[in-house]
Amino acid sequence: MKVTQLIDSLKFKQIYPAITTDFDVTMLTQDTREVQPGAMFIAVNGYHIDGHKLAAQAVEKGAIIVVAQERINVSVPVVYVQNTERAMAILADVFYQAPSQSMRMIGVTGTNGKTTVTHLIEQIYRDQNQATGLMGTMYRKIKDETLPTNNTTSDAITTQRTLAKMHQENVETVAMEVSSIALDLGRVWGIDFDIAVFTNLTRDHLDFHKTMANYIHAKSLLFAQLGNKYTASGTTKVAVLNTDDPVGREFEQYTAAHVLTYGLNPDAMIRAQNIQICSYGTEFDLAVFGEVTHVTMKLIGKFNVYNMLAAFAAAYASGLPSNQIIKSLEKVTGVKGRFQSIPSHTGVRVIVDYSHTPDSLLNALKTIHSFAKQDVYCVIGCGGDRDHGKRAQMAKIAVENSTKPIFTSDNPRTEDPENILCDMIAGVPETKVPVYIDRHEAIQQAIQDAKPGDVVLIAGKGHEDYQLIGCTKHHFDDSEEAAKDLALRPVIDQKLA
Numbered sequence: 001m002k003v004t005q006l007i008d009s010l011k012f013k014q015i016y017p018a019i020t021t022d023f024d025v026t027m028l029t030q031d032t033r034e035v036q037p038g039a040m041f042i043a044v045n046g047y048h049i050d051g052h053k054l055a056a057q058a059v060e061k062g063a064i065i066v067v068a069q070e071r072i073n074v075s076v077p078v079v080y081v082q083n084t085e086r087a088m089a090i091l092a093d094v095f096y097q098a099p100s101q102s103m104r105m106i107g108v109t110g111t112n113g114k115t116t117v118t119h120l121i122e123q124i125y126r127d128q129n130q131a132t133g134l135m136g137t138m139y140r141k142i143k144d145e146t147l148p149t150n151n152t153t154s155d156a157i158t159t160q161r162t163l164a165k166m167h168q169e170n171v172e173t174v175a176m177e178v179s180s181i182a183l184d185l186g187r188v189w190g191i192d193f194d195i196a197v198f199t200n201l202t203r204d205h206l207d208f209h210k211t212m213a214n215y216i217h218a219k220s221l222l223f224a225q226l227g228n229k230y231t232a233s234g235t236t237k238v239a240v241l242n243t244d245d246p247v248g249r250e251f252e253q254y255t256a257a258h259v260l261t262y263g264l265n266p267d268a269m270i271r272a273q274n275i276q277i278c279s280y281g282t283e284f285d286l287a288v289f290g291e292v293t294h295v296t297m298k299l300i301g302k303f304n305v306y307n308m309l310a311a312f313a314a315a316y317a318s319g320l321p322s323n324q325i326i327k328s329l330e331k332v333t334g335v336k337g338r339f340q341s342i343p344s345h346t347g348v349r350v351i352v353d354y355s356h357t358p359d360s361l362l363n364a365l366k367t368i369h370s371f372a373k374q375d376v377y378c379v380i381g382c383g384g385d386r387d388h389g390k391r392a393q394m395a396k397i398a399v400e401n402s403t404k405p406i407f408t409s410d411n412p413r414t415e416d417p418e419n420i421l422c423d424m425i426a427g428v429p430e431t432k433v434p435v436y437i438d439r440h441e442a443i444q445q446a447i448q449d450a451k452p453g454d455v456v457l458i459a460g461k462g463h464e465d466y467q468l469i470g471c472t473k474h475h476f477d478d479s480e481e482a483a484k485d486l487a488l489r490p491v492i493d494q495k496l497a
């Protein structure tokens, strides 16, 4: 793209020295490690490194123009702006030719349920024979091709590049997880969402946001930024809000878009009633503006009823017929690491779940209690370099809601795992809980000790296939560990268990 076209998109800037010939920009990047000849390098002041200090290095590698918010001394033109992250979002949108405007963009935010809801949405549109895209914690996915990701919501350039590739491949609908951190850092500023979905809000990420008020504010941005687009044809922006959650009610005020509410409360436009949870599925009555259909889904738990309502509402908001949406949702079997049952012929039920917040852990354990008849083991750790305050809370929830809690490690990162475990133990000073720093041993012990009829919940890591110790990822997969340990137990006739 021609440099003038690109920088004309920035309304307020100073260019020094002035650009006299209109040259081509071959790529955009904020990372010197990616720079190729002809690149525009955007200097970002990060948490560890100030990109302005690396601008000269970017130029040496072939960058022909730099965007900066502080004075720098390089041999190529510099576009000075107030905020390079905002400029990056705008430039990325322009460079990749605004792909989000050509596809149905559904953004999903909230503390828990984003990955699950985006997958449900993907399934619904796939069943409509649409080409779909998905971006979130597990991967970026273009139809059937999966690409790795470092973040739940990637930086603006990666996101726009991925959207452009989706558009090239004729993707029609994109389901995208939008994290509070991404909203706070402006990673999604350039994206034109059509539908924004709120799942719920409970404690998480206070290491980053510091207060719940800041956290709520960050989440609200998705709805505030939705803007409005009222057209005669009826294609408009919609905020899909869980109004059982007071934060969802609060967000009604922040958006100028149409609002579609869901929940169990009688005022919700899309509502679930008469929920029955069993060990291999959930049934409920779905009322859509009062019209009731009985739904039988394979997903387990009340929290998954909420996820289903959220996905249903998003699809309904885009105009799909209720009966077709329900058909898709009834056949969904679940997402890896989300209340995932590990095949077992031992009478012991093992469930791997990505509950790494107090609320999600409580929900997972409550769901198990609705069908468990004997002991419930709960193998749980808390992540390093993350909110310290949630550790004691999660430990207490594990102790109060399982008969056999076991504390262990979950991605200690740069912290000493013993210190993390001490923070957990401080939450249950009266109780003696077995502790295994090595997660492998913790899982082994739980599965070895369990009796037929018991349930073992392995919480916190879900789909993750690594244990992050220091800055190194070691292969580790809860479901693989569980399968190995189950294989060492005698096979028993399930009917006798």
Ligand SMILES: CC(=O)N[C@H]1[C@@H](OP(=O)(O)OP(=O)(O)OC[C@H]2O[C@@H](n3ccc(=O)[nH]c3=O)[C@H](O)[C@@H]2O)O[C@H](CO)[C@@H](O)[C@@H]1O[C@H](C)C(=O)N[C@@H](C)C(=O)N[C@H](CCC(=O)O)C(=O)O
Pocket: 030, 031, 032, 033, 043, 044, 045, 046, 047, 048, 049, 050, 051, 054, 137, 150, 151, 152, 153, 154, 155, 179, 180, 181, 182, 208
């Ligand atoms: C705290 C945070 O959000 N950090 C993000 C941030 O990293 P950073 O500020 O540390 O970057 P940095 O290393 O200081 O580098 C600053 C700048 O210099 C550049 N650089 C750096 C090194 C170099 O050699 N050359 C170079 O040009 C970098 O590209 C960057 O532009 O920018 C990176 C690139 O966009 C992100 O990948 C990184 O996310 C890290 C991995 C992270 O862990 N983030 C978490 C907290 C996060 O964002 N989580 C949310 C929520 C998850 C959920 O709830 O599901 C998420 O959306 O993932």
Ligand SMILES: Nc1ncnc2c1ncn2[C@@H]1O[C@H](COP(=O)(O)OP(=O)(O)OP(=O)(O)O)[C@@H](O)[C@H]1O
Pocket: 110, 111, 112, 113, 114, 115, 116, 117, 137, 152, 177, 199, 200, 303, 304, 306, 307, 337, 338, 339, 353, 354, 355, 356, 359, 360, 361, 363, 364, 462
């Ligand atoms: N609607 C919900 N309400 C409460 N808890 C939920 C809900 N949906 C899922 N959970 C719990 O949260 C865990 C994570 O679910 P999921 O991955 O869908 O959420 P997420 O919002 O994408 O999380 P992350 O912020 O880590 O990306 C699940 O394993 C389950 O225990």
Ligand SMILES: N[C@H](CCC[C@H](N)C(=O)O)C(=O)O
Pocket: 152, 356, 382, 383, 384, 386, 410, 411, 460, 461, 464
């Ligand atoms: N998106 C979350 C995932 C946490 C997963 C858990 N296994 C941990 O490492 O704490 C985070 O980065 O805080």
Ligand SMILES: [Mg+2]
Pocket: 114, 115, 136, 137, 138, 152, 177
């Ligand atoms: Mg997620």
